[in-house]
Amino acid sequence: MRFTVSKSALQKALAVVVKGASSNTTMPIIAGVLFRASEGTLELQTTDLAISIRHSVAANVEEPGETVVSAKMISSIVKNLPDAPVTFDGAGSVLEMSCDRSIRYTLNTLPAQDFPSFPEVAPESSVELPLGILTDMVDSVFRVTSKDTSRAALCGILLTVEENLVRLVACDSYRLAVVDAHVETSSLSGSFDAIVPGQAFRDAVSAMAGEEAVLVGVTGTQVLFSAGTTTFVSRRIEGNYPDYNRLIPASCSTSVKLPVEAFSEALKRVAPMATTNPSVRLDVDVDGGLITMSSGAVDAGEARVEVDAPGTGENVRIALNDRYLQECLTAAPDDESLDLELQGSMKPAVFKSYGAVNYLYLVMPVHL
Incomplete structure (x- = not known):
């Protein structure tokens, strides 16, 4: 087997397939990446027996062939190579690798015939x-x-x-x-x-x-x-x-329009105080058009931040896990506001937004 491939194409191909390689040290063959060179193409394959990934790139193939090398090792080597063509020359259980005339590696390989076959999927x-x-x-x-x-x-x-x-x-x-x-x-x-x-x-x-x-x-x-x-x-x-x-409420007693940026900044300011109790409290004042966000611990103190947030319905107080709340804001589509719907202090809080992607995030409350 002998072929040459650009460093950038090889690095991209390895980045695609490497997540499919197993970390199971008792089965070295599936901790490797299969290199298959043929007719101007280099195909790379990995599998951990639950997932399988295959990716092809153009290559100058002088002699076709296939072999298996350690996915972790080859990825580490390639990312540190200069931006120059990389040549592989293999025979038996050894693969010679060279780049930029001055860089040489000799890699031990495993037999390609022992590598699991790629699943042939005919979608229903x-x-x-x-x-x-x-x-x-x-x-x-x-x-x-x-x-x-x-x-x-x-x-x-x-x-x-x-x-x-x-x-x-x-x-x-x-x-x-x-x-x-x-x-x-x-x-x-x-x-x-x-x-x-x-x-x-x-x-x-x-x-x-x-x-x-x-x-x-x-x-x-x-x-x-x-x-x-x-x-x-x-x-x-x-x-x-x-x-x-069945978990999604059909109605709510309080609805609030949350400004995402201001609400996210407020959360960042109160979250550091949530040391022993990883939750933040939201006091929704519909009449005043604002939410007071607070958190604290007996040994640390308390933080309070007010955010303007127009709403309708009843005033309510609810406590939510601060990490769950932050992940809701991070995952929300790129909108300026979210609708927050509440039914009381011990019922789920529901965040919604509508657009090219409609988004619903429901989180269970914690005890106040």
């Missing part, structure tokens, strides 16, 4: 979606996925595609995030839904960066993401997603 249903919108949607819900593996469904993001409506849902038992968007697409081959592992979903859209659209397809056990020369396959999470609609 699929749709092509604008990558920018899908990425924004994933970013808005990803942090709400649960880390509790005993409830596998909550570790994933529920993807629903029906006609031109795309919806993503995440929930961790303490909060719920729902985003949806209407997209113009003629490529939908049947409505579908799937629970996609949260980290895999995020890595998939990240791997497609720079593309205009991504094809999303599902089978009974897998979900496929494909754009340009990149293919990302992940196992679906089995089971049914909880009925999140």
Whole structure:
């Protein structure tokens, strides 16, 4: 095997596939990246047996072949190379690597025939979606996925595609995030839904960066993401997603228009006082058109900041986890304001915004 590839193309390709490599030291073959050179193309593959990633770049291939090298090692080497062509020359269990005439590496390799085959996925249903919108949607819900593996469904993001409506849902038992968007697409081959592992979903859209659209397809056990020369396959999470609609209140007794920038700044100013009790209290004064945000601890003191926020309904006091509140503001679409809907001090707080991407974030209160 002998081929030459530009350093920038190789580094980009490794950045795409490296997240698919396993950290399992007992199976070195899946901690590696498969290099396959043929007919002017270098294809890279990784897998941890749950996800598989494949990406191709142009290369000057003098002698075709394939081999497996450590993903962690090759990524570390390449990012520190000068911006010059990189040549690989391999035979047996050794791969010679050179760059800029003065840089040489000799890498131990593993046999390509031991590397797991890339899953061949024939989607039962699929749709092509604008990558920018899908990425924004994933970013808005990803942090709400649960880390509790005993409830596998909550570790994933529920993807629903029906006609031109795309919806993503995440929930961790303490909060719920729902985003949806209407997209113009003629490529939908049947409505579908799937629970996609949260980290895999995020890595998939990240791997497609720079593309205009991504094809999303599902089978009974897998979900496929494909754009340009990149293919990302992940196992679906089995089971049914909880009925999140029953958690969303049908009405509210208080509605407030929150100025996002001012509210976020106020949160940053009071959050440092939430040392032993990681929560902030919101005192909503509808008549005065303001919210007083406060936090404190017996050994630290108290902080209070007022924010102008017009509202209707009843005055109410509620306490919310400060991190959950900050993540709500960070994940919200780029709007100047959010609607805050409340039903009392011990009922969920619901934040909403409407636009190209509709956003709903529900968070359970903490005791005052």
